[in-house]
Amino acid sequence: MYALLGNSLLTISFIFTIYGLIATLLNIRNKDDRFLRSAKVAFISSSAMILGSALALIHELMVSNFDIEYVAKYTSAETPAMFKFSGLWAGMEGSLLFWLAILSLYFIFVILQNRTRHPKLMPWVIFTLGVIQIFFLVMSNFFENPFTLIPDGMIVTGRGLNPLLQHWAMLIHPPLLYLGFIGFSIPFAFAMSAIITKNLDAVWIQTTRRWTLVTWILLTLAVVLGGKWAYVELGWGGYWAWDPVENASLLPWLTGTAYLHSVLIQEKKNMLRLWNMILIMLTFALTIFGTYLTRSGIVSSVHAFGATNLGIWFFGFLVLILSVSIFLLILRRKDLKSDNRLESFVSRESGFLFNNMLFVAMMLAVLWGTMYPVFSEAVSGYKITVGSPYFNRIMVPLGLILLALTGIGPLLAWRKTSPRSLRRNFLWPVVTGLVAAALWGVLYDVKLIYPLLSAALIVFVMATISMEFYRGVKARKRITGENIFKAFFSMIDKNRSRYGGYVVHVGIVMMFAGFTGKAFDKEADLSMMPGEVRTLRNYEIVYQDYWFESSETNPGTRSNHVAKVVSLDINKDGSHFDDMKPEKRFYTDQDNQPHSNVAVKTTLNEDFYVVLGDVDLDTGRATLKVRINSMVTWVWLGTLVLLLGTLISINIEEFFRRKTR
Amino acid sequence: MNNRKSIISLITVLMITLFTGTAMGQFKTDRQKELESILMAPCCGSGTMAEHDDNQATLNMKMIMNALTSDNFDKNEILSLVERTYSNSGIYRLGFSPAQKPVREIIKYTEKTVHPGMTMDEIVDYFSWVHDGKIRSMPKHSGIGQLAWKMPAFLLIMGTILISLVIQSYIKKPIVMQSVGASAAEKSELEKRIEKEMKDLNI
CATH class of the missing domain: 1.20.120 (Four Helix Bundle (Hemerythrin (Met), subunit A))
Structure with a gap:
C-alpha cells in the first residue's frame, strides 16, 4: 500500500x-x-x-x-x-x-x-x-x-546492507553531502536568473554568498565526515585516498571556496562580476559532474554505485547546463564588465585573484587526474591508473602555496601595499615561521622538505592571524576604552565576515598540521600468539585473549554478523594506555562478507590504530596491523574550528532576520 | 553454509601461515611504505596496496615486496613466495587472479630479474611485467604518461601568467600629464622661427 x-x-x-x-x-x-x-x-x-x-x-x-x-x-x-x-x-x-x-x-x-x-x-x-x-x-x-x-x-x-555502510558516520555523511551538493542549485538558480534578467547588481551576489556559505560548510563537513568514516571503517589507516568519488566531492568544494573569496571583491569593489558568475555556474556543473561520475561507471571506485545507463542522461544534463551557461555568459559579457580597476599588483585584490587561480588550478589538477584513465584509454586504448601517489605529488605543493597565500592575503592592504607596510607586516611572521621550522627540524631530527615547509607556513599563518587579532583588539581598546575581552568580542561582532574568515583560516591551518603529521605515520604487521608481548617504539602490545561472538551469544549486538575478537592490553612508556578489542566480522546476511572493525585510541598527538587481519580460533594466532598515526586529531579539531568560523561569518540570526524581512 | 565456513577457515589458515615466519614486529621502512603506495592492489577495483591488505593476493604481494627490499635478500625464498602467490593451486582457488601470465613464465622471469639491492623503479617494473601496467598507481614519466604529469604544471604556469596579465590590464594607468610647453623638436622649430623673424626685423 x-x-x-x-x-x-x-x-x-x-x-x-x-x-x-x-x-x-x-x-x-x-x-x-x-x-x-x-x-x-x-x-x-x-x-x-x-x-x-x-x-x-x-x-x-x-x-x-x-x-x-x-x-x-x-x-x-x-x-x-x-x-x-x-x-x-x-x-x-x-x-x-x-x-x-x-x-x-x-x-x-x-x-x-x-x-x-x-x-x-x-x-x-x-x-x-x-x-x-x-x-x-x-x-x-x-x-x-x-x-x-x-x-x-x-x-x-x-x-x-553492505557492512561498510553500517557505521554511524554513514547515517550523517551522505545527507550532509547531498545537502552540500544540492545546495549549490540555489546560488546557481539565482545566478541564472540574474544573468537572464540582467539584474546583475549586488542583490543576487549577497543572496548567493550566504547560500554558498551555508552549502559550503555542509559540503566541508560531509567531506571530512567521509574521511572520518574511511579512517575508522575501511581499515587502511588513512582518511583520504584520492578515489574518484572522493575527488568528485572535492571538485565543487574547490570552486565553491574560490567563489567565497572572489565574491568579496565584487561586494567591495564591484569587480570580477563575470568571473564570479563563471565560478558559481562551474560549481553547480561540477556537482552534476560528480553525480555523473558516481553513477555512470566510467571510472572505477569502491564508493561508486554500480554502472547503469543513467550516465548518458547525466552527461546530457551536464552538457545542457554548460551550454546554456556559456551562451548566457557570452550574451551578457558586456553587462558583466566592471568599470573599476586595480591600483597595484601588490594588493589584497591581487592576492584574492591568485588565491582564485590556485583553487581553480587545484580543481583542474584533480579533474585531470580523475579523468586521465578515461582520457588515456580513449587516446591509446589503454587505461592508465592514477592513484593517490600521483595526486599527492601534484597537490601537496599546490596546497602549500595555498597555505602561504592564506597568510599573505590578510597582510596585504586593499588597493595598494607600500614596501614599508610589507616589511612591517611580513618581517615577524616570516622570521617566526622560519625559526620555528628550523627549531623543530633540529630538535626532532626532521629532514623531510615538505613537512618542514609546512611547519614554517603553519607558524607563519598563525602569526599573521594573531597579529590581525592583536592589532584589531588594540585599536578598539584605544578608541572605545573597552577591556580586552569586550574589545575582542565586539570587534568580531562588528566585522563577522572578516574575523569569521580568520577563524576559518585557523581551522584550515589546524587541518594542515594534521595533513603534515601523515609524513610521520608508522606501520607494522604483527603475528602473535596469546600471551605474547611485542614492543613498537614506546608502545607495548600484550595479546591477552581471543573469542568468537554470534547472534546466539550476543543477540542484541550481533544480529546480522558473527565476529572474531581479540583483546589487547596496550602500555605506553611503561604505564597502562588502553584495552583494545579489534574485530574481524563476517556478515551472515551478505554471503559472510568479511569486515575488519578497527580499534583506535586517539590522543592529541597520535592515534594508536589496530586492525585485526584474522585470528585462528584453534590456535589463537592472530595477525594484526598496527599503525601509529600522527596528528590525525588535528584534522577533526580543525574542522570544528572551521565550522565555528563559518557560523561567525554567516551570523545565523541576521541570515534569518534578513530572509524573513 | 558449511562451504562458506570452510572458505573462511581456509582464508584464515592461509593468512596466518603466510604471515608466520616473515620478519615482522618492526615498523615498515619508508621504502616499503612507498612501494605499497605506488602499486595498486590487485583486488577491489581501486586503491593502492597500502589501502588494502585483507585479501590474500595483496598480502602475498606485500610479502614478495618485503623480501625484495629486505637486507637479508634470499632468492630462493622469493621464488617460493612467487610460486605460492601465482600458482593455480594457491590463491587462485580463493577467487583472486592477480597475475596476467602463467606461473612458470613468472618464475623464470623472477629468477632472471631479481637481485639484491633492487631500486624502487626496478621493483615496480618487475610487478608491472607480472601484472601489466595497470598495477602502477601513477602514470610513467614517458609517452602519454608525461601528459598526466606535465598538464597540472602547465595549467599552473598558464594560470599564473593569465592572472598576472589580467591584473596588469586591470591596474589603473597613471594619468600622463601633457606638457604645457612645446616638445624639444617643436621648441627648436619655434626658436628657428623667432630667430628668423628677429633677423628679419633686424633686432
Missing part, C-alpha cells in the same frame, strides 16, 4: 512539476502574477509529494517489505533499524529519490522565504530549480524507480 502510495506521489509530482514549469514560463511571458502564484503552489505541492514518496520508501525499508526490489536489495530483516533507514541512500534508486527529497526541501524553503523578496529574480529562480527537479523526476520515475516490485510469486528475503 505504501509502495503504491510512494510510486503514485512520485508520478503525480512529475505532472505538477511540468505544470509549474509551464505556468512559470507563462508568467515570464505575460507578466501575469497569477501564473507565478499558481506555479509556486504547483512546485510546493510537487515537492511535498516527493517528500511523501521518500517517507513511503523509508516506511517500507523500516518494515522490511521485501516485495519491493530496492528494499530486498539493500536491507534484510536482521539489519539494525537505523541502518534500514540509511538504506534510503544505499542504492541508486533510493539515492535519486533522496536527492529529489533534499532538492524539494530547498525548493520549498526558497519559495517561502522569498514570497515578497526579489520579485524580478524569482520567476527564473523557480524555473531553474524546476528544470533541475524535473530532470531528477524523469530519472526516478522512468529509469530507476525505487518502488519497483519483485515479480509475482517470487519470495525473497533481504540481501542486507
